[in-house]
Amino acid sequence: MSVSSTTAATSATGRTAPARFLDPNVLARIDNLDLIARVVVDGFISGLHKTVYLGVSTDFAEHRQYSPGDDVRWVDWRVFARTDRLYVKTFEAETNADVVIAIDVSASMGYASHEVSKLDYARFMAASLAHLASRQRDKVGLVSFDSDLVDYIPPSSRRRNAILQALDRARAKGRGDLTRALPRLSERLGRRGIVVVISDFYAAPTDVAVALDSLRVRGHDVIALHVLDPFERDLALSNPAVLEDLETGERVPVTPKGRAAYRALVDAHVDALSRALGDRRIDYDCFVTDRPLDDMLWRYLSNRARLARVR
């Protein structure tokens, strides 16, 4: 699976997402993660057709008149006692799942060849997912990591603002090593839920798969979102240049001639990740930072719906 083929497949689903609001370069000009998340999610939701996924949420927190067929367990008897009428309680419905968003904040995530860095894109993703999860009454938590856990906000239905502030504070620095960080995360997480890992996955595909598997084996439903910058994907050099590794400081001279070989290596890496994680029933998708965010949301909702059906 190559990066470009993923994008093409996603766009072939026939949805009418308002890409204007989901363009990362447009979002980058909004200096408010909460607003970004609302713009992305609300824009995305308004662009959806009637699908099964809207039903998974416990819609409206209100009293509704009882109608034949309603489960009598949800009848608010106290209201009945006062008013002598049957109302059904819908606002106290239980949340369905814990959603933990794990975001890679190693130095490599700070790279940007255009307006939006990979970390920015990851922040947009995380904020949007947090907002979407809140709409669905899920508890949302956040973890940032490089070679270790940097910040941890346990899943909660009332800490969305703390999550947004933590995302705002996140800075890309340090060397990344998810093979160390993710197992530690799995130790922290208690209740089973959905773990969304956003990273550039600079590690051998098998190592990545092992690290993510440490979460899956504890019963979490794992979604791996791979973030790539367009230049990082294509190495579109016009002249020879010296490239300096953001994490190690190592320098390597390259020429445009090596571009094709580089692109083949990246594609092979993405394919290997896709296969390795697929074998472990871990959802994987690769996103380039110049693409709209609706692909990511679509992927999340699909997974969330599947989880609901399983339960």
Add this chain to the structure above:
Amino acid sequence: MGFINPWILVGLAGLAVPVLIHLVHREENSGRAFPSLMFVSQIPFDIKRRRRIRDRALLALRCLALAAIVIGFAGPYFDTDAAATPASAHQRDVVVLLDRSYSMSHPNRWQRLMDAAGERIDALAPGERAALVAFDDSARLISELTDDKALLRTSLKQIKPGDGRTGYAAAFAAANGILARSDAQRHGVVIISDLQRSAVDGSGALPLGENVALEIVAVTASVGGNATVIDAQLAPQRDAGVEDALWVRVQNTGESPLADAHLNLTVEGRAAGTQPIELAAGETRTLTLPLVLAADRPTRMVLEVGPDALPADDRFYLVLAPRRPIAVALIQPEHPRANQSVFFEEALRLARAPAVRIRRVRLNEIDEALLEAFEVVVLDDVPLTPGPATEAVAAFVARGGGVVAVAGPSVGAAWPGGRNGFLPGTLGSETSPAETGIGVEVNAVDHDLWAAPGLERGEAFSAATISGFRTIVPEPGDRILARLRNGAPLLLERTSGIGRVLALSTTADPRWGNLALEPGFVPFVQAAVAYVAGRTQWTDAYVAGEVVDLMRVAGHVPGGSDWRAFLANGGAVVVETPSGVAERIQRPGSAFFATRRAGMHQAHRADGEGTSLPFAVNVARTESLLAAAPPAELERRIVRRARTALSSRSGGAGARDSDPFGAARWLLILAGLALIIESLLANRISRRRTVAASGGLT
């Protein structure tokens, strides 16, 4: 090959710059941040690729352009002779400078010059070379440096005396140019000339190389009595009815008295008079010859004196303008004021050269047919309301007629000016300045109008004080010839079609100032009428080398407006020269002809229509002054300079093979071409890469 400015070649070091830029700039010195080298380090990488020069063609073109520019500015010259022979092959190179000016036409002088030059050629020893340069006021290389005596003698026989005047500067510049390219051990210059005192006295410093041996050969021959016409002009007519006469100044430039000589006048090929001449040596006398001039055409004349010792300077050619008065229509309004235009009329009646024939014409009488009889229309404070009369005047101007218009109080708003009218500017209101009036400033002192006699470049006109005027706002193309001191235009010119129009913004009488009472008024009115009629600055005789403006000549002949229209429309002209050769003026529409030979010339329209325009050309009269200066006086004017200093100044005859500016010009053209090709190639390469880059991503 050598260079005028060899130090500029240091700039060739700049050739390294594009190479270094190519090698260094292609690689970014500072590392470019990248997320991870996990895959980059796996790319097979050819270290040589970085150091290899890409786009060699571009680099070569840039280097070529830079080299061509640097070498071009260094001023290369090529010495074919020096290149062909080893440096030690010639012991001595001599440049022989031969005076072929008009004064050498004296038979004895020319023969002596040929003899002296032949002797120098015969005297060449083995290992010695000579070059021949003929000069008058310019120098011409007759023979390159050569030791072939037969070739030199043959070349010598080709030289004939010309009509030019003596100019030693050109001769020495040519010699310096030739010797600058010589690699002989010794250099010499031999100048063979009659050493005319007028030419020697007129010479400035004559540069010559420090170690160049100079030999001056004076070929003066005693000239007996030699009469020459040094000037001839039409005698001014003081009274009406007096016949014309020609004043001729004759001088004996020889060393002996002249007796039994005659001055003969030929008019249009026919003998028209003769007078005996007796002149002491050096004596000048003015003779008067009665004359009857044709009224309808220029009169061609030849004055001939002799017999004397130097027949070559006996003839003097001149062409006198037709004795044709300018026909002026003084337009009168239907109800003229008392003394309307009386100042204008009286000023024109005094005109003599040319005379003016005035006729008062009522405005309502004007039509196109009537105006055909006139060259100039004067509108002295006459309102021109739209109608047949105005249209007739407009058509008259478009055909080449002239108009002098006065904007006074009676004109009102009837002024066919503006952008499309024939009168200059847009007429405004009447303005009365302070009681003391305003002075006048002449604006274009180089204008032909102000060159007229009595106007003293406009100074006489500017003495007036104006107390009232009409504002005239000039349109683009209108020329302001005089202003009031407050800046308001006073005299404006417009060319409408091929006709000329002058407009005065104040009255030509004492109502609005004292202009009409000033001494400059009469010459101004006469000059204004002559100017708009195209009858200015007739030249009786040109000097060889001067440029003739045929447009001015055409203004004086009948049908001159047709000639002016023909020239203005780009018509080609053929000039018949004294030698019988017809020279076509190369650039159609050009009205200028550069004279070279003395004698009578005739200009014809190439389409065969119209009358011909004659003009006379004479040799500079200084060439007839045969008194010689001693060789020491010429030698005193020689300034010795280092050879390198001279080489950069050398030109003239020697420039034929060593013109550094020619080589530099070609090199700069080559640089320009290289840069153009480089731009095209660079664009093409860039476009191809862009397409390839964008195509590789999707």
